[in-house]
Amino acid sequence: MSFxxxxxxxxxxxxxxxxFFLVGKRWLKYGFFSLAAGLVFQFSSAATRWLxxxxxxxxxxxxxxxxxSWFLLLFAALSFRSxxxxxxxxxxxAIPLALLLLIYSxxxxxxxxxxxxxxxxxxWVDFHALFAWLAFAPFTLxxxxxxxxxxxxxxxRFASQGSYPGADEFRKKTAEFESMQRQLEIIDEIAFRxxxxxxxxxxxxxxxxxxxxxxxxxxxxxxxPVFSLSLVAxxxxxxxxxxxxxxxxxxxxxxxxxxxxxxxxxxxxxxLVYLPSGSTFHVFDIDPKML
Amino acid sequence: xxxxxMNSRNLLGKLADFAGSRNFSVFVSVxxxxxxxxLAVFALFVENRWLDVISxxxxxxxxxxxxxxxxxxxxxxxxxAVIRRCHMPGAGRAEMLARFGQAVPVTGPSTNTxxxxxxxxxxxxxxxxxxxxxxxxxxxxxxxxxxxxxxxYACRGRFSxxxxxxxxxxxxxxxxxxxxxxxxxxxxxxxxAEGRSFVGSKEEYRRLQTASATAALPFxxxxxxxxxxxxxxxxxxxxxxxxxxxxxxxxxxxKLSDAARVDDADVTISGFGYVPRFVLxxxxxxxxxxxxxxxxxxxxxxxxxxxxxxxxxxxFVSFYPDYAEVAGKNVNRSMNPLNPAYALRIYRGRIPVYxxxxxxxxxxxxxxxxxxxxxxxxxxxxxxxRNPGHPFIWAAFILMGFGLVWRLLFYRKxxxxxxxETGNIWLSGHGxxxxxxxxxxxxxxxEKFKGKSx
Numbered sequence: 001m002s003f004x005x006x007x008x009x010x011x012x013x014x015x016x017x018x019x020f021f022l023v024g025k026r027w028l029k030y031g032f033f034s035l036a037a038g039l040v041f042q043f044s045s046a047a048t049r050w051l052x053x054x055x056x057x058x059x060x061x062x063x064x065x066x067x068x069s070w071f072l073l074l075f076a077a078l079s080f081r082s083x084x085x086x087x088x089x090x091x092x093x094a095i096p097l098a099l100l101l102l103i104y105s106x107x108x109x110x111x112x113x114x115x116x117x118x119x120x121x122x123x124w125v126d127f128h129a130l131f132a133w134l135a136f137a138p139f140t141l142x143x144x145x146x147x148x149x150x151x152x153x154x155x156x157r158f159a160s161q162g163s164y165p166g167a168d169e170f171r172k173k174t175a176e177f178e179s180m181q182r183q184l185e186i187i188d189e190i191a192f193r194x195x196x197x198x199x200x201x202x203x204x205x206x207x208x209x210x211x212x213x214x215x216x217x218x219x220x221x222x223x224x225p226v227f228s229l230s231l232v233a234x235x236x237x238x239x240x241x242x243x244x245x246x247x248x249x250x251x252x253x254x255x256x257x258x259x260x261x262x263x264x265x266x267x268x269x270x271x272l273v274y275l276p277s278g279s280t281f282h283v284f285d286i287d288p289k290m291l
Numbered sequence: 292x293x294x295x296x297m298n299s300r301n302l303l304g305k306l307a308d309f310a311g312s313r314n315f316s317v318f319v320s321v322x323x324x325x326x327x328x329x330l331a332v333f334a335l336f337v338e339n340r341w342l343d344v345i346s347x348x349x350x351x352x353x354x355x356x357x358x359x360x361x362x363x364x365x366x367x368x369x370x371x372a373v374i375r376r377c378h379m380p381g382a383g384r385a386e387m388l389a390r391f392g393q394a395v396p397v398t399g400p401s402t403n404t405x406x407x408x409x410x411x412x413x414x415x416x417x418x419x420x421x422x423x424x425x426x427x428x429x430x431x432x433x434x435x436x437x438x439x440x441x442x443x444y445a446c447r448g449r450f451s452x453x454x455x456x457x458x459x460x461x462x463x464x465x466x467x468x469x470x471x472x473x474x475x476x477x478x479x480x481x482x483x484a485e486g487r488s489f490v491g492s493k494e495e496y497r498r499l500q501t502a503s504a505t506a507a508l509p510f511x512x513x514x515x516x517x518x519x520x521x522x523x524x525x526x527x528x529x530x531x532x533x534x535x536x537x538x539x540x541x542x543x544x545x546k547l548s549d550a551a552r553v554d555d556a557d558v559t560i561s562g563f564g565y566v567p568r569f570v571l572x573x574x575x576x577x578x579x580x581x582x583x584x585x586x587x588x589x590x591x592x593x594x595x596x597x598x599x600x601x602x603x604x605x606x607f608v609s610f611y612p613d614y615a616e617v618a619g620k621n622v623n624r625s626m627n628p629l630n631p632a633y634a635l636r637i638y639r640g641r642i643p644v645y646x647x648x649x650x651x652x653x654x655x656x657x658x659x660x661x662x663x664x665x666x667x668x669x670x671x672x673x674x675x676x677r678n679p680g681h682p683f684i685w686a687a688f689i690l691m692g693f694g695l696v697w698r699l700l701f702y703r704k705x706x707x708x709x710x711x712e713t714g715n716i717w718l719s720g721h722g723x724x725x726x727x728x729x730x731x732x733x734x735x736x737x738e739k740f741k742g743k744s745x
Contacts, residue, residue: 083735118532121531189727193725200692200699215548222339236324276335
């Protein structure tokens with residue numbers, strides 16, 4: 001990593017931490033600005049790397065987490081514009097996740113700069129990866145919202161506590177319940193909206209990957225473990241959408257289902273490096289000493 | 292007999308109903324997920340060609356068949372329903388209430404709608420957001436009695452349900468493309484050296500892979516110009532590999548990541564190797580034989596051999612592009628051909644007659660013969676592919692992407708402003724997928740455009 005790349009990234013991380021605390025204190029506007037400034041600095045870090053290494057930072061685990069965390073926080077920042085989007089919760093969930101992703105890659109894989117090999121030198125690959133991260137970010141936010149829904153509706157949450165002797169208190173509790181119910185429905189639907197957007201991006205990622213596979217391998221489909229896992233994730237998300245629309249799976253059931261799907265999604269994104277060597281060409285972490 | 296026929300017809304009807312039901316879709320989806328997971332696990336341990344075999348076994352074929360039967364039957368059912376959904380609805384109260392589950396009270400009883408609600412501003416607001424509007428009417432009321440009056444109807448994404456059809460029709464195009472490939476696909480690899488021609492005859496191919504016996508050889512004809520390769524820091528890590536091709540259509544560059552379109556095939560280069568030029572002379576200095584020999588010696592350490600016709604010697608060659616001797620050992624400093632040298636082992640039958648390093652231009656002497664490698668050229672490992680089904684598959688992807696974006700991003704949203712019999716004004720509406728968020732939006736609009744004296 002060059003000095004500027006590191007400097008920009010450190011500043012970005014500091015701004016994210018500041019955004020986390022500001023949002024936590026309910027100073028949402030300042031939190032948003034801090035988050036947005038962090039995004040600018042992280043983009044600068046990625047751009048510096050891009051200029052240095054000559055390709056967009058999407059190859060190898062460090063670059064993947066750099067892109068994934070940026071898109072995740074971009075979506076979190078975009079949620080600020082809507083009054084119903086639960087910006088506070090999304091920011092509080094997304095910032096630690098993004099930082100964890102960066103720490104994970106830096107700690108386990110390092111940020112060594114490598115050029116691209118001939119099979120990676122294509123705009124199709126760049127766009128394929130772009131859509132992959134555009135899918136990952138909303139899926140992650142949908143996961144966070146699903147988890148929140150499940151947490152808020154965990155057993156006993158709505159059980160009455162004690163008796164309500166007065167009519168006023170009863171009315172107050174009823175209003176609270178209705179407000180909570182409304183909030184839960186909103187959370188559920190926002191999660192669904194993120195899933196839908198992620199599904200579109202996942203499909204486009206698939207299409208571009210398939211097109212590029214046809215160029216490099218002469219085949220539009222190969223049973224590579226990554227192809228297969230991504231297809232499983234895609235089918236599961238498709239099933240989730242169908243279950244919601246036609247079988248009225250909402251709320252807790254949909255929440256649990258999406259959390260299970262998110263495990264598969266993560267396997268297809270982050271599990272690749274743990275697959276047996278040579279089983280997939282989707283691993284881009286190369287140790288220069290091994291060449 | 293008639294009863295039997297009727298019963299079997301009923302049974303077939305029931306089967307068709309089930310095969311075209313959403314329950315069956317769920318069943319097929321779960322099966323597909325399981326089957327693909329099985330392949331994902333297999334992919335960790337077996338070669339890709341075995342996965343192709345497994346995915347072509349009967350249970351998988353059955354799955355594909357069930358998927359497409361379900362899809363086709365559902366599409367047939369959907370088409371009229373989707374077309375119905377695309378109609379602009381009538382503005383009568385009964386229909387309105389039936390259509391719209393949510394209704395937000397805007398004002399109390401009022402006779403002056405313009406004061407109670409700023410319709411004009413709402414219209415402008417909706418127009419800016421791409422809504423199409425229809426003027427309100429009184430639902431054909433001629434009796435003069437007070438009744439519900441629709442003041443405004445607005446709709447966006449009216450045709451978006453068609454996106455559903457397009458997305459699912461994409462699967463059928465994929466099926467068509469995949470089946471086309473099964474019968475017409477061709478893939479072959481050939482080693483062609485710089486300056487040589489390739490005319491696409493069967494003998495020129497090193498390996499042929501046709502999807503079926505009916506797939507003919509593609510018409511392809513090109514000359515190979517310069518083959519260029521760059522390595523990162525001289526290591527076995529390609530950062531560039533490309534071949535200049537001259538064909539009927541002109542010059543083109545073939546790369547691994549960018550195929551050259553030559554006649555009716557796509558040509559990529561996936562590897563390269565060296566073709567050393569050898570000169571064999573006798574004691575008197577007369578040339579016995581000379582020429583180029585294609586050897587698989589690109590990766591340093593790999594060894595290949597050749598034999599000169601009419602002579603008993605077998606010559607084993609390995610190649611050092613950047614040779615150096617370090618502490619008595621032969622090493623290769625980089626992949627760049629800066630100091631080419633050949634490690635030779637020459638046998639007459641089983642008897643070794645020569646062993647040693649010969650640099651470019653040096654001579655190896657054995658059995659009264661002298662062998663030298665004065666130069667080399669490169670050969671490319673070309674892949675020649677013809678996939679007539681691919682255009683259908685790309686068209687399917689475009690269709691599916693377009694359908695999804697249309698349906699999921701530009702989904703149908705409707706809004707109606709109406710006054711009931713008592714003069715109360717209501718805002719009601721319907722949004723596909725997100726009814727709660729739509730209701731929140733209606734409440735926001737009701738508040739935003741409420742008149743001052745309401």
